[in-house]
Amino acid sequence: MLETSARLLRLLSLLQTHRDWSGADLADRLGVTARTVRRDVDKLRSLGYPVHAAPGTAGGYRLGAGAQLPPLLLDDDEAVAVAVSLRTAAASGSVEGIAESAIRALTKLEQVLPTRLRHRVLALHSVTVSLRGTNPAAVDPDVLMAVATACREHQRLRFDYRDHNGTPTARITEPHTLVHTGWRWYLIAWDVDRDAWRNFRLDRIAPKTPTGPRFTPRDPPADDLQSYASWSVSTAGFRHQARVRYHAPAAVIAASLGPTSAVIEAVDDGSCLVRTGSNSLDALAIYLSLVGVDFDVLGPPELADRVRELAGRLTRAAPPPAPPAPPAPAPAAAG
Numbered sequence: 440m441l442e443t444s445a446r447l448l449r450l451l452s453l454l455q456t457h458r459d460w461s462g463a464d465l466a467d468r469l470g471v472t473a474r475t476v477r478r479d480v481d482k483l484r485s486l487g488y489p490v491h492a493a494p495g496t497a498g499g500y501r502l503g504a505g506a507q508l509p510p511l512l513l514d515d516d517e518a519v520a521v522a523v524s525l526r527t528a529a530a531s532g533s534v535e536g537i538a539e540s541a542i543r544a545l546t547k548l549e550q551v552l553p554t555r556l557r558h559r560v561l562a563l564h565s566v567t568v569s570l571r572g573t574n575p576a577a578v579d580p581d582v583l584m585a586v587a588t589a590c591r592e593h594q595r596l597r598f599d600y601r602d603h604n605g606t607p608t609a610r611i612t613e614p615h616t617l618v619h620t621g622w623r624w625y626l627i628a629w630d631v632d633r634d635a636w637r638n639f640r641l642d643r644i645a646p647k648t649p650t651g652p653r654f655t656p657r658d659p660p661a662d663d664l665q666s667y668a669s670w671s672v673s674t675a676g677f678r679h680q681a682r683v684r685y686h687a688p689a690a691v692i693a694a695s696l697g698p699t700s701a702v703i704e705a706v707d708d709g710s711c712l713v714r715t716g717s718n719s720l721d722a723l724a725i726y727l728s729l730v731g732v733d734f735d736v737l738g739p740p741e742l743a744d745r746v747r748e749l750a751g752r753l754t755r756a757a758p759p760p761a762p763p764a765p766p767a768p769a770p771a772a773a774g
Contacts, residue, residue, distance in 0.1 A: 443479075446471065450479050451512050454490060454502040461499045476500075486510075515556055522548055522560045534624075535577040578624045578641045583617075585646045586626055590614040595651025596628070601643045603718055610639070613654050617641075618668045625672050629657055636660040638671040670702045670714065677716030681723050682737040685730065686710050695730045712737075720745040 446469055453460060453468060462473040469476065480490050480500060489503045513521065525545040528537055549557060589596040596614045601607050612628035619625075624641035661667035674680050685692050689711035693703050701715035713734075717723040724746045727734060736743040 447479055447482060448512060450476070451483060451488065451502075452514075454483075454488075454500065455512060459493075459499040459501050465500065515553075518548070518552060518556055519559055522552065522556075523563060526560075534580050534583055537580050582641060582644055582646060583624065585650075586614060586641060586644065587617060589646075589650050590617060590626075592650075593653050593656055595631070595654055597647040597651060599645040599647070600639055611651065612637070612639075613657065615656070615659065616664065616668065618672055620672060623672075625668075627660070627668060627671055636671075638668075638676055666702065673701050674714050674716040678718045679720055679723055679739065679742065680714065680716040681727065681739070681742050683713050683727055683734045684710055684737060685713060685732050685734045687730075687732040692730060692732065695732075721749070724749045 449469060450465065453465065462476050465476045466473045469479075471479075480492070483490050491501050491503045493499060493501075522545060525541045525548065528534065528541040549560070552560065586596065588594075593613075596612050598610055598612075599607055600610050611631040612626075613631065614626055614628040616627045617624060618627060618638070626639045626641060626644065628637060628639065629635075630637040659667070684706065686709065688708060689703050689705035692701075692711055692713060696703065696713070696715070701713050704712045706712055713727075715723070715726070717726065720742055723742055727736075728746075728749075736746055
């Protein structure tokens, strides 16, 4: 049987898995009686942990949100993950105004990290370089939290939205998933008025309060939500959507284009199909040619026309070199 302090930590760890536990299940996991579980729950409550209890056969214990943030219990991998994430948040600048808060939280965490874990975190940090700069797509943290909460609580989200031209529209959505590309944040949601799935850049969203009523989540727009998110972010939201076939393996093209700039599907061992998008045909033509691999434009036809125009323009910009000068005549032999 676990000692009281160790048992309380074990109970807290179980409750932090975000599921309902019956008293019998907890008693079985801890090797104690249901009465002891009730006493331990009362001790956790006295320490500030909001443990909710529902009576009856369908009831149980669940750790909820309280008025204050109680101490969190993290295992080794979770502590390292939080530390690395805080460093990334402080360096990336993708969320406006969050760097200072992330550094403060990281300082507190590193003070209590065991030596073995601190060495793991510092080792990663010592060999990592972050490229920082002005990020025009930084998201207000209040917007990020409001959208994330609506996704988690399945509440309709109303917001004003600016498209790529700055035109404002009012949207009513059923938010589903947040996507972070490393530079921008996107929301994938069901657009109620348009009766279709859409993706929205978070830096262009101005949420309205209060949020709408709760909704029953729809089936996701694809079985492979990761691939769908890649397609919706890299292709679906743009005016021009390209389909090309590269004469190189998918892994080679993925290393050049990156996972959030295009959807890449292997055709065979030596070629792959790529879908990507842009609001500019010129930008698309240049972007696709920078990979340094031969490719065929499968669509749209206007992109193929623009590639031909660009090829002609580049050819004219670099006229063929002048032919080499003829060799000098050999000197005449002495008579």
